[in-house]
Amino acid sequence: MSRKGYGLEHEVEDIFLRLAGQQRETPLSERTFRVPQSGSIRGLKGDVLTNVPFLPFQFLIECKSRKIRSAKGDFIFRLDASWLSKISQEADSVGRIPLLVFSFKGAKVDRLWCCIRKSDYEKIFGDKVEQVHKVKQSKKSFVLSKSTLREFSACNNFIILKLSTLVGKLKEKYEP
Numbered sequence: 616m617s618r619k620g621y622g623l624e625h626e627v628e629d630i631f632l633r634l635a636g637q638q639r640e641t642p643l644s645e646r647t648f649r650v651p652q653s654g655s656i657r658g659l660k661g662d663v664l665t666n667v668p669f670l671p672f673q674f675l676i677e678c679k680s681r682k683i684r685s686a687k688g689d690f691i692f693r694l695d696a697s698w699l700s701k702i703s704q705e706a707d708s709v710g711r712i713p714l715l716v717f718s719f720k721g722a723k724v725d726r727l728w729c730c731i732r733k734s735d736y737e738k739i740f741g742d743k744v745e746q747v748h749k750v751k752q753s754k755k756s757f758v759l760s761k762s763t764l765r766e767f768s769a770c771n772n773f774i775i776l777k778l779s780t781l782v783g784k785l786k787e788k789y790e791p
Contacts, residue, residue: 682720
């Protein structure tokens with residue numbers, strides 16, 4: 616069994632535990648948690664399921680981490696387009712908002728980014744998103760270059776932003 620993404624899954628779990636003011640000692644049914652066996656348990660999809668009491672919605676999170684460097688030394692992440700449709704279907708089937716978190720593994724700053732459906736983001740925050748940039752797409756994937764990636768870039772009906780930006784906006788809008 617591959618353990619490639621477990622570190623990122625635990626990191627994302629910790630970010631949402633801190634957002635909710637929760638501890639790992641809290642029973643799983645009452646807190647955000649990393650899904651054991653990466654969603655292979657019947658009825659549990661995704662890598663992380665949030666349970667943030669002050670949010671009127673919850674996320675189903677899929678985590679992807681890659682360490683690829685271009686010939687020029689830039690960090691590159693190939694985001695498979697099928698991941699976005701898969702997480703959308705899984706989240707919709709359980710009444711959650713899909714969130715794909717990806718990491719430029721090995722980068723020192725701005726390592727964690729996320730993809731959220733544009734319609735969900737606009738509904739959550741009441742902000743109309745003006746997309747500033749469409750990312751480069753090959754046949755099956757979006758090619759994300761860390762040096763040129765900008766927040767609110769578009770991948771089909773998803774937008775990309777730093778995970779810290781999303782969490783900060785959630786705190787600002789919803790935290791009591």
